Amino acid sequence: MKKLIVALVLVSSFNGAVIAENQIAEKPPWLFKGTVAYVSPNDSSNSVLGNDGVTVDSGLGLGLSFTYMLDSNWGIEVLAATPFTHEITGTGNLSGLDIGEAKQLPPTVSVTYYWGNETFYHVGAGINYTRFFEENSSSALTEALGADTTDLKLEASVGLSIQVGFDTPINDDWSLSGTVYYKDIDTTADVYVNGAKAASVDVQIDPMVWTLGVSTRF
DSSP, X not given: OHHHHHHHHHHHHHHHHHHHHHHHHHSOSEEEEEEEEEEEOOOEEOOSSSSEEEEEOOEEEEEEEEEEESSSSEEEEEEEESOEEEEEEEEETTTTOEEEEEEEEXXXXXXXXXXXXXXXXXXXXXXXXXXXXXXXXXXHHHHHTTOSOEEEEEOOEEEEEXXXXXXXXXXXXXXXXXXXXXXXXEEEEEEEETTEEEEEEXXXXXXXXXXXXXXXXX
């Protein structure tokens, strides 16, 4: 009887493992997410000309990500987005002064870990590359400096990205998806006056990025 019980347990365990493995194999390996993304900087900067600095406002855009699931828990995520536009404003003695604006793209590659039953939760960490472009200084800055022309240039940034989020089913094919990211983004903003570099400002943007949308497997 003992041998029979042991045999039944082993057979049951083996069948359960085969069923679970088949379920994993049958599940599509790609996870797509389309979301609205809100970038909220936790910014700070060094001074430009003394008791002053700059601050970066929030931005809104569309987030897209593709995750390849290596198994039922681990995946590799590539995050992209439409460009975010950020207004840059002075602080301290420059408080309220419109400095200019810049657009940025934040592609990120992360390793993610998923767990759960119906609702799946995930955490992840990776590397973020942020590229700034279409930087424009304002006419207000040009007038404040008494210059003929001014310009802004922001350096690209490479830093850590961490995330936590969820996917909860809406129907058989789609889920409601939400993720919060923290990204380490630092840049140097160079200010040009009449064609010559007049100042460099180190800016720590370090935003929280909040996303909400839908996800599907394929």
